[in-house]
Amino acid sequence: MSAPAVPQTPDLIRRADAVLAGTYVRPSVTFVSGSGSRIQTDDGRSFLDMTAGIAVNALGHASPEIAAVLREHADDLIHVSNLFHTRPAVDLAEALVERSFAARVFFANSGAEANEGAVKFARLRGGPERREIVYFEGSFHGRTMGSLAATDRPDYREPFEPLPGGYRRAPWNDPDGLTAVDGRTAAAVVEPVQGEAGVRVPDDAWLAALRRRCDETGALLIFDEVQCGLGRTGTLWAHEQPAVTPDVMTLAKPLAGGLPMGAVLLGDEAASHVRSGSHATTFGGGPLVCRVALKVLETVSRPEFLAGVCAAGDRLRRGLEGLESPSVLEIRGRGLMIGVRVKDPAAVREAAFREELLVVPAGEDVLRFLPALNVTPSDLDEAVSRFGRALRRTEQGAS
Numbered sequence: 590m591s592a593p594a595v596p597q598t599p600d601l602i603r604r605a606d607a608v609l610a611g612t613y614v615r616p617s618v619t620f621v622s623g624s625g626s627r628i629q630t631d632d633g634r635s636f637l638d639m640t641a642g643i644a645v646n647a648l649g650h651a652s653p654e655i656a657a658v659l660r661e662h663a664d665d666l667i668h669v670s671n672l673f674h675t676r677p678a679v680d681l682a683e684a685l686v687e688r689s690f691a692a693r694v695f696f697a698n699s700g701a702e703a704n705e706g707a708v709k710f711a712r713l714r715g716g717p718e719r720r721e722i723v724y725f726e727g728s729f730h731g732r733t734m735g736s737l738a739a740t741d742r743p744d745y746r747e748p749f750e751p752l753p754g755g756y757r758r759a760p761w762n763d764p765d766g767l768t769a770v771d772g773r774t775a776a777a778v779v780e781p782v783q784g785e786a787g788v789r790v791p792d793d794a795w796l797a798a799l800r801r802r803c804d805e806t807g808a809l810l811i812f813d814e815v816q817c818g819l820g821r822t823g824t825l826w827a828h829e830q831p832a833v834t835p836d837v838m839t840l841a842k843p844l845a846g847g848l849p850m851g852a853v854l855l856g857d858e859a860a861s862h863v864r865s866g867s868h869a870t871t872f873g874g875g876p877l878v879c880r881v882a883l884k885v886l887e888t889v890s891r892p893e894f895l896a897g898v899c900a901a902g903d904r905l906r907r908g909l910e911g912l913e914s915p916s917v918l919e920i921r922g923r924g925l926m927i928g929v930r931v932k933d934p935a936a937v938r939e940a941a942f943r944e945e946l947l948v949v950p951a952g953e954d955v956l957r958f959l960p961a962l963n964v965t966p967s968d969l970d971e972a973v974s975r976f977g978r979a980l981r982r983t984e985q986g987a988s
């Protein structure tokens with residue numbers, strides 16, 4: 590799609606300010622088209638998108654693979670409801686089960702909703718004696734009330750208290766965090782790589798110890814792979830690298846390549862407690878979104894695709910390290926989930942924007958690179974050089 594001839598931003602901002610709820614502060618720019626890791630504004634600028642819609646557009650903007658599925662099925666059923674069987678949901682569930690530890694799948698519509706479902710399934714299995722959900726320092730599991738109750742962000746939580754009870758916060762990546770899990774615990778929920786906290790990777794040994802603690806106490810282990818899952822870290826599931834398998838896993842962001850979708854993957858034992866009527870959703874698992882998700886899953890799980898993610902992640906990391914900037918405090922992450930700790934994140938992000946480079950803030954001082962998983966080497970190199978220029982701008986005090 591080509592950009593409209595007349596820039597619409599000032600008028601659009603005025604209209605947006607009048608009608609959109611004020612939950613976001615957005616820059617004065619309007620994106621109108623995109624392709625791969627490039628995204629264009631209405632006034633003809635081309636940004637390099639290292640956000641991929643916050644780890645959503647796994648196959649980039651205007652993916653030909655996704656467009657082909659949408660075109661082919663535009664006249665087919667879009668929604669039928671979970672009252673009836675449709676084939677794409679079964680095809681997708683089978684494909685997820687085939688590629689994971691899971692025995693069964695519940696489809697939802699977002700990450701927060703998937704986590705709500707996971708907590709409900711864990712409590713269903715735990716019964717009245719095991720209600721507690723243990724979550725960890727730095728966690729982010731979403732903004733709905735139940736997911737927020739497992740999210741360690743006082744500023745997100747406090748305006749909405751009281752949150753649902755029965756949630757216990759525990760130290761992260763710390764042996765003390767393990768003892769919070771006991772005979773009252775329905776589940777411990779953790780991100781194998783924390784995203785919003787600033788791309789924090791726990792020690793493999795700590796995740797393994799958490800798995801053992803859950804086994805010893807009879808609690809379920811839930812991995813929230815909403816951000817780090819589906820190829821983002823270079824393996825299909827982030828938990829493959831520490832070689833720790835959960836009982837339940839939540840997915841969302843990239844699952845349907847940009848269409849809203851979430852999923853709860855349940856191991857055999859966790860699934861065995863689920864009964865008809867115990868949880869439900871109107872939209873989850875509709876035929877069209879499932880067809881798109883199947884295409885994404887089949888594409889991303891190909892070994893050569895995952896090898897490409899690893900190579901791209903290495904290239905990005907090496908490029909960022911090569912900048913040797915005094916403003917960069919640390920570079921961390923796995924695959925194409927890279928966090929760069931910088932001295933003045935707001936100024937660097939603003940300078941990057943001026944260089945027509947989009948990055949995502951996280952934690953206190955981190956800027957995340959979460960590009961499309963099929964980002965090209967030349968787009969990565971260009972993103973690194975724009976980031977280098979942004980760092981130099983801030984170092985010279987000229988953001």
Ligand code: PLP
Pocket residue numbers: 699700701702704729730731732780784785813814815816817841842
């Ligand atoms: N879990 C994790 C790890 C996330 O990063 C996010 C969103 O950033 C969520 C859950 C919530 O997902 P959603 O915004 O789709 O509700």
